[in-house]
Amino acid sequence: KNQVEQSPQSLIILEGKNCTLQCNYTVSPFSNLRWYKQDTGRGPVSLTIMTFSENTKSNGRYTATLDADTKQSSLHITASQLSDSASYICVVTGGNDMRFGAGTRLTVKP
Amino acid sequence: KAGVTQTPRYLIKTRGQQVTLSCSPISGHRSVSWYQQTPGQGLQFLFEYFSETQRNKGNFPGRFSGRQFSNSRSEMNVSTLELGDSALYLCASSFSGTVNGEQYFGPGTRLTVT
Secondary structure: OOOEEEEOOEEEEEOOOOEEEEEEEOOOOOOEEEEEEEOOOOOOEEEEEEEOOOOEEEEOOEEEEEEOOOOEEEEEEOOOOHHHOEEEEEEEEEOOEEEEOOOEEEEEEO | OOOOEEEOOEEEEOOOOOEEEEEEOOOOOOEEEEEEEEOOOEEEEEEEEEOOEEEEEOOOOOOEEEEEOOOOOEEEEEOOOOHHHOEEEEEEEEOOOOOOOOOEEOOOEEEEEO
């Protein structure tokens, strides 16, 4: 069964600290993996999209990694800011199947 | 460039009624996808329309339907509303499509069924 699992479910960090969010998937075949940031009450915003051949992709302070062999991805946030408080959703697409993780709720405190 | 717009933003309906939601994509985008988001189930894919044709469909009952017009604007209809249909309904537009294209989400329509 195609699934996407994210961990942790929630995370609280202090402003300025780094953090890493995890995404494990069993979706097959694999087309791409995306990370989205969703602020409360708003639509998701794309952070990165990676295909099979890409190991790392950065977008400012966000860096996503992909290990297609172990079917794992991570999103690393550097020097966190209060505005990083949001839900981060991992989405894996394979063929015509699109699977969403439940998300990680990140809270950055001053 | 204007972003994806959705109307209405908030809606309250009664069980058994039907509802129509609207989505206007970014100019030039031919793909519009619809999603349901609930606290329990998270984000779930409903369907994708590309150049007025349904190209992909998620695992939702036939009460959920959609269409796309020649100007790429899309509508989603839910008939015989149930309490479980209460959710945030998001649409996303893309130039090349859901599978490989960059998607841009609208702010969503918050539907409450009482």
